[in-house]
Amino acid sequence: xxxxxxxxxxxxxxxxxxxxxVFAHATSIIKVYVGKDKVDYQVHESVLVxxxxxxxxxxxxxxxxxxxKIDLEEDDADDIDILLxxxxxxxxxxxxxxxxxxxxxxxxxDKYRLPExxxxxxxxxxxxxxxxxxxxxxxxxxWGGAPEGSKLRTLMVNQLHxxxxxxxxxxxxxxxxxxxxxxxxxxLMEEKPDMAHALYWKMHKWANTGNRNRQQTPxxxxxxxxxxxxxxVDGKRCA
Ligand SMILES: [Zn+2]
Numbered sequence: 001x002x003x004x005x006x007x008x009x010x011x012x013x014x015x016x017x018x019x020x021x022v023f024a025h026a027t028s029i030i031k032v033y034v035g036k037d038k039v040d041y042q043v044h045e046s047v048l049v050x051x052x053x054x055x056x057x058x059x060x061x062x063x064x065x066x067x068x069k070i071d072l073e074e075d076d077a078d079d080i081d082i083l084l085x086x087x088x089x090x091x092x093x094x095x096x097x098x099x100x101x102x103x104x105x106x107x108x109x110d111k112y113r114l115p116e117x118x119x120x121x122x123x124x125x126x127x128x129x130x131x132x133x134x135x136x137x138x139x140x141x142x143w144g145g146a147p148e149g150s151k152l153r154t155l156m157v158n159q160l161h162x163x164x165x166x167x168x169x170x171x172x173x174x175x176x177x178x179x180x181x182x183x184x185x186x187x188l189m190e191e192k193p194d195m196a197h198a199l200y201w202k203m204h205k206w207a208n209t210g211n212r213n214r215q216q217t218p219x220x221x222x223x224x225x226x227x228x229x230x231x232x233v234d235g236k237r238c239a
Contacts, residue, residue: 136187
């Protein structure tokens with residue numbers, strides 16, 4: 001026997017209830033306090049839980065869920081600002097030409113497991129490096145803050161390698177003749193020997209394999225394949 005169809009007013013009741021549930025869920029507000037100064041944000045719970053880290057934090061039984069409050073004392077408000085804008089759907093990361101801010105936000109996105117934001121940020125970093133020469137001192141700072149083995153570290157080494165190969169006069173250091181980036185490269189070698197080591201091997205490999213007997217330039221990271229510097233969870237490439 002066919003199931004009895006609900007009366008029209010019953011259907012309306014169900015719809016109204018569903019609408020209310022969506023509304024109630026969307027308007028649940030979580031207070032997020034960032035940094036030592038406790039810069040505060042009021043964020044929709046439905047937006048925050050798109051990030052698995054926050055979802056876990058706001059799952060049943062956690063103090064954060066009961067108090068509707070999350071403390072991110074170790075983080076920087078400018079990084080969390082980028083992260084929250086991203087969760088709210090702002091997919092263009094606007095940081096002008098500040099590679100250090102991009103790098104800091106990248107590390108925060110890594111901490112909160114947001115690989116798509118990491119990818120957007122590293123694409124921004126590549127664009128910055130195309131528009132403005134990467135300064136070895138800044139590359140050194142980015143390297144120091146990035147996780148070991150991260151794509152951001154790879155980008156810094158590959159970009160410096162490309163810049164040195166394509167504008168070597170500006171990086172050389174011969175007696176009194178020090179190119180504008182030469183002094184900074186020396187500082188990098190002194191202060192970040194692990195990065196200098198990675199750069200050395202990149203250049204060695206290029207000289208002995210990629211560029212043997214040929215006067216080519218390495219691939220410009222700014223024009224490398226779209227996904228080359230991306231993080232792909234479970235090997236899934238970007239759509
Ligand atoms: Zn990708």
